[in-house]
Amino acid sequence: MRVAIAEDSVLLREGIARLLADAGFDVTTKCGDADQLRAELEVSLPNVVIMDIRLPPTHTDEGLRAAIDLRAAHPGLAVLVLSQYVEVGLAMQLLADSADGVGYLLKDRISDVPSFVSALRRVAAGGSAIDPTIVSTLLSRRRRDDPLAVLTPREREVLELMASGTSNQGIADRLSVTLRAAEKYVSSIFTKLGIPATRSESRRVLAVLLFLRT
């Protein structure tokens, strides 16, 4: 699987590249800013791009803009955005109308190598990876007549995993239950919250996030 990395910190860029090479990825492009990345992508398109949200020259939102542009320019290209801090509003901008092949994670997550690698594979395969911080912030948000009150504690756990992009199998593994049990939890949550059910695991990420955001 081919990966491109856009990260201005050399230390981090090389670290990620080494980690991915160890995990069997083919790191085809390593660059320090968005313009260079765009130029490289003209030559050869990877399966997934990993990029820092803050890139030269202004170190503000170049990475985010580039990620949104790349997704529009190359449908099917997966993008995983990394940042020192995550914001609900930015997650929604990045997902726009589809969570397919999108990831948005804190940089800290890289050090948990197995999780990071699996998140990257999931995104590259068209799934999503939303940082747990965002999901837990949204879940703990104060609401009038909190609709989440109808959920059991177990269902809340499942909702949290679902919103961060975990597949049904992933949920089953994390909670040590059978796949059938995980699927039952998921459909029960959708029914209780009144969210239209969807088969696509990434599409349900967007549906759940939109529900939690309002």
Next chain:
Amino acid sequence: MRRSVSAMPKPGGRTALGAALLAGQAAVAVAGIRQGVAPVHVAAVCWLTAAYTVSGLIAWRHRPGNRFGPLMVLTGAGSLASSVSWLHQIGLVADLVPLILIVHVFLSYPSGRLTSRLARVLLGIGYVAAVGVHVVSVALDFPAVLYQGELLLVGAVALAGAALMVARRRTRPLRRSLTVLIDAFTLGLVMIAVLLVVGVLGGPAFPAVQRLAIVLLGVAPVVFLAGLLQARLARGSIGDLVLELREDPADLGTPLARALRDPSLRLLYWLPDFDAWAGEDGRPATLPDDPDRVTVIEEHRTPVAALVHDPALRDEADLLAAVTAAAAIAVRTGRLQAQLRANVEELRGSRARVAEAGRRERRRLERDLHDGAQQRLVALSLNLGVLQTRLGDDADALALVREARAEIATSLAELRDVAHGLHPAVVSAHGLAVALESLTVRAPVPVRLTVDLGCSPSEAVEVAAYYVVSECLTNVGKHAAASSATVDVRSSEGTLVIEVVDDGRGGADAERGSGLRGLADRVETLGGRLRVWTPPDQGTRVRAELPCE
């Protein structure tokens, strides 16, 4: 000259003199008509006598020390004297006297004195011709050469006087009423010249020209009277000015402008501490180079203030002097206020600069943290993560690495908080709306957020707005016992308005005070303002207004 002024008749005497002149003219007129003089001509001459006599008396009464009034009355008398010729030959001697007196009146405006040497010489020639030479020609029964020569000479003097008037009008900008008067004088002088030339040439048109000239020459004193009335009105406004100044108006310039009838008037103060001129608002200002536009108010020979005005006001020196005298005391107070405002302005400027420098410094530190320590820690943690995957089954080593990674994660979280406290990078990178959404999602109570930005605020303003919302929502959680809140951010006419309203218990809260004071400082430094309404049991409303272009 003083003697002659003190020897002037008392008001009653002046009135009697005027009445006598008018009565005399009336009597001569009646007799003249009986002698067969054309009534139209008689009426024109009566108009001339009356115009100069009455205007002269009024001017005399208003400015007793000014020779202009008496000179006009004398002109009226001259007109009367010349009309005596209708009854007796002796009147012919005074035939040209009214004309040369009129030239004298015109050239000596406004003081009644001839200020230029040229005017004095011209008028001297005029008098010699109109009185001296004329007496001789009357005595010799009007020899053609002598008579025509004197007429042409007086005509030439009148034309030269007209030229002087034109020059005066062109070299100095004048107020409108004065311009009209000078134009009336010029026209009168030209008419005199025309009249005399037509007189030399003779012909049937002469009586008509003569009557027209006489009527037009009577217009000048009427225009003069109108100007006098206007100046009197202006002087009357000094009384209003004194009353207004006693009220200690915040803005001195406006009443001064009204009293001087100069809307362009500006009042500047000399600030010795700054060694500079400043406007009433305390902001630095410069005096115009044109000395005619500036009247400096001094005290002990040092400037206190300056009026920057229409240069035409130079022609009303009396008015200008009266207004500056009336304003002197108020101006002293005004200067102290301007000095204070200048100090405040300077402080405001330095506070803003200090705050901006601080903000930039904090922003730089945040950037350094982000690019330095934070990246290094992430890279270190990443390497530990890789190490962890390669350690195999050594449980102790794995535990140590896991512990180290947990420590780094804690440090990163703490650094993130520090960096965010230094400068909310999300605001400058992604805008106020995104930053505020994160704030409201994490708020301790349900918050309804509306953001409607019609302007593009500066980063400093956005950051201040962010801190206002952040601090208010923290307060809502700590003190308000509220069940919900709203955050409304909108722009209106160059102002960014931020309103945070909760439904809590409201009421004054000492603990809340210091945080709000800090917010108010932050907002005011940027030229904005912060208001807090917190009536007991009715929630709290915080409203911040910040400049937004």
